[in-house]
Amino acid sequence: MLERSKILVLAGTQEARKLIGVLVANTEYEVIASLAGVTKNPADLSVTILTGGFGGADGLSNYLQTQGIAAVVDATHPYAAQISCNAVEATRHLAIPLLRFERAAWEQANDDIWYSADNVEESLSLIPPNAKVFFAASAKIAAPLKQRPDLTFVIRTLKRPSDSEMLPNAEYIEGLPNENWLEEAEFFKVLKVDWLISKNSGGSASYGKVKAARELQIPVAMLKRPELSNGMLCASIDEVLKTLKACVKNAQHCKITL
Structure with missing residues (x-):
């Protein structure tokens, strides 16, 4: 039996919860979710959950390497700049695919001030x-x-x-x-x-x-949102699934533009 590819999802948003649910229901990946640990009684995600962070980019890099993580999906809050920067540095160091799943910003309506x-x-x-x-x-x-x-x-x-x-x-x-x-x-x-x-x-x-x-x-x-360079930007869950499939299948051809 082939070992399942491990996917680390940096979570903490509604979009992250939805993504994890889809990954669990529709893929063979072993999904691991990382939460900051701020929210009291977070929802059950039915996956392995890590809380409290990794200890900076070096700590995250060490975790990715020792756990054999195949790809990282950054689905954190758009303003969680520090963990996003850590993810960029750690995945770049190890040449691990990094996907950024970011919800669209609100657009100003006519009556907004x-x-x-x-x-x-x-x-x-x-x-x-x-x-x-x-x-x-x-x-x-x-x-x-x-x-x-x-x-x-x-x-x-x-x-x-x-x-x-x-x-x-x-x-x-x-x-x-x-x-x-x-x-x-x-x-x-x-x-x-x-x-x-x-x-x-x-x-x-x-x-x-x-x-x-x-x-x-x-x-x-x-x-304003922080300007981040976070690898491959995905605007939907479907796009995350397609990109993950391509990256995991042929990681050596999946390059991150930083």
């Missing part, structure tokens, strides 16, 4: 004094908010930060984004939100807040 920003600092420069801001761009990058003590922030986060990490001008709400825009709109109205700072995450799971802002005519400071 969007202002593009390269980073949090630039987004803050767009907001007028004394505004109340819903910060939906991760508590991990919220430190610059201290630069605007005149603003009041509401920060939604998966895990409440420690007391020492909390900002004096911010209220923290634990929870996931709400896909239902009507509920997000009501949430914004109760909080009396004047501005929204958001990442352009794409997908439907967190789009509710964007549509709610549109309907309420709340301006949005939209953080």
Whole structure:
């Protein structure tokens, strides 16, 4: 019996879960999923799950080599730049195929009031004094908010930060984004939100807040996605399957353009 090819999926998104389900149901690959370990009680993926990271590019490279991984699929969040960069470095070092499965970015609709920003600092420069801001761009990058003590922030986060990490001008709400825009709109109205700072995450799971802002005519400071060079870009699960099949079948002819 031939040994099954091992595929490592860097997961943590809805798209990653769907992809893993399709791989398990429709291929003979041995699928291994890597999660950051941030989400409480993650969904059962019916595959081997690794949590907590690998210890940088060197750690990932060592894991890929010792486990005999045939290919890596980076299906992490579009803003998870560090793990994506580690994946590029590790797979390049070992000449292992790397696929990037990335959901499409949201596109601005006619009624959206969007202002593009390269980073949090630039987004803050767009907001007028004394505004109340819903910060939906991760508590991990919220430190610059201290630069605007005149603003009041509401920060939604998966895990409440420690007391020492909390900002004096911010209220923290634990929870996931709400896909239902009507509920997000009501949430914004109760909080009396004047501005929204958001990442352009794409997908439907967190789009509710964007549509709610549109309907309420709340301006949005939209953080640009990081520019990453992540091997072969796949826009759909079907494309991932086809590319994986070609790479695993004939890895020596599957080159990654970096």
